[in-house]
Amino acid sequence: MKKWLIGMGIVLLFATGCTPVYERTDEVTQETTEESDGESAIIPGFTKDEGEYRVVLNENSPKTSASRGVTTNQMNNRVDISEFENGLKRHSKEYFPTDEYFFQLGQYLDSETLYEWLGRSTGEDGKGLNPELDEESATEKEFRNSPRYISNIVEQNYLVRNDDDSVEIKGITIGIALRSEYNFTVDGKEKTENHTTKELKKKGKQYASTILKRLRKSEDIPDVPVTFALYEEETNASSVSGNFIAKAYTEDDTIGKFKSIDENYVLFPSTEATENHFDDSQIFSEFRTSISDYFPDFVGVIGKGFYVNGELNKVKMDIPVEFNSQAEIDGFTQYVHSLVKEMFPQHYGIEVRINSLNRQESLIVREKGEETPYVYIYD
The missing domain is CATH 3.30.300.190 (GMP Synthetase; Chain A, domain 3)
Structure with missing residues (x-):
């Protein structure tokens, strides 16, 4: 039950367990592979705010991310988790406008793939993006020279609706979270290595280039425009979240110039x-x-x-x-x-x-x- 009370220059809404009402839903077909006819999907007619993405759901339930659970396992600060995912959508709007694109959680990079990428490199054939290091025997100096810069990767998909009421992916956004503070243990003692924003930008651009090459090589991932956004995490004990520091958009096999982002939580x-x-x-x-x-x-x-x-x-x-x-x-x-x-x-x-x-x-x-x-x- 909702009751609006207007008076004294104040607008009050009394809410008793009420939930948003979906004004309408559109049923569409989501293209999956070239061989399949697609699967039924629902686009709700409701968004909580104007200018926000409408979310594509499958016939029975919201589509979960293929990498579900990775973010909560990789990022220690709860406020970073929220800002990283929500801010990624905010920055995607510049390239995938909300009046043209629908949002869907990432469906191509699964948990196994991301955990492998977020690990340490194990040689020439290793998929780990963090530098190679034997952490069991490493000295403090070796840890500091080879820190784990990248902590998390998030994929988001952006879809468009076709004339035949099908939806297909037309854009991908990849968020790369980078540690401003790297914590490690040597001889039972906790140590910390701090990273500057300049240093994280440099590393993040390198990671983005590597990830793009892997996306383009994959036969399972559509060859669509990709947006990359680099996120600088805050320290574990911080009461505010970190912030995005740079982003780039590409339709090709290489990334051009990154745009710096000036955002800050205080x-x-x-x-x-x-x-x-x-x-x-x-x-x-x-x-x-x-x-x-x-x-x-x-x-x-x-x-x-x-x-x-x-x-x-x-x-x-x-x-x-x-x-x-x-x-x-x-x-x-x-x-x-x-x-x-x-x-x-x-x-x-x-x-x-x-x-x-x-x-x-x-x-x-x-x-x-x-x-x-x-x-x-x-x-």
Whole structure:
């Protein structure tokens, strides 16, 4: 059940276990191999946001990735996992527009292949992309000279719909995750080797070139345009994710010039925010103070800002509060809504999640360029 309440300049949505409604679905045929007639597939008529990809499903269930489970096993930081996969779709939009292409999880590079590629090289015939090294007997110097740069590879497929209601793959995106921090053990002692962004870009471009050659040689993988995106992981203990650092697009057997990507996630409050984004940090600080003045059980606000080309694009904030009644939740949510509307500039998006001990109580969202936020209160 959904109920919209409009008044006092605030839009409230009360939700009780409701889920999105699919307005329509299209049944199509997905081409699989040249010999087969294809298999039935479904394209839902719903996406959670405009400008997002519609996902191709098979007749019975969503298609799972051929490499399902690799990402969670290879990347240690949960926030890196989310940003790596979602950000890959974001960067694919430049080459595979959402109004022309449909999205599908990668179907060609399976888990066995990716684990082999992510391992260490074992000689001339070895498929491992990381440098050759006998880790059982290696010294600290040898580990530092031959680190495991590449941690993960993600494949995404982009399909188009034909006049005969079939869909076929017309693009592939390959994400390459690279370690900014390489941890290893020598004589029972933990060691760390740090990598610069410049170093990771150089290595990532080499990996992309090797992967493209393998894709083009494979008889099972369609000869379609490929986008490569290089991702720099954050450290394991980081509260914010890493970021993409470069991307390239090719329709050929070689990759041309990579485009640098200037993206960065910043934690509020933090020293980095104060030193590099002082004005934004001040607004956030004033916002926290206004909340603490109003609510005695307030314990803090944690914010994560997403910067593109040095400009703040979106801020997500979590406010943990201990409530004693539904009336407190409603009143506090309306107060925070008014602060968001009054204090934060409109040139970036805002998302505020208000949480009690066991659940999320409400959500405030103001899209970039909009004046009035939407408020969702969960009943």
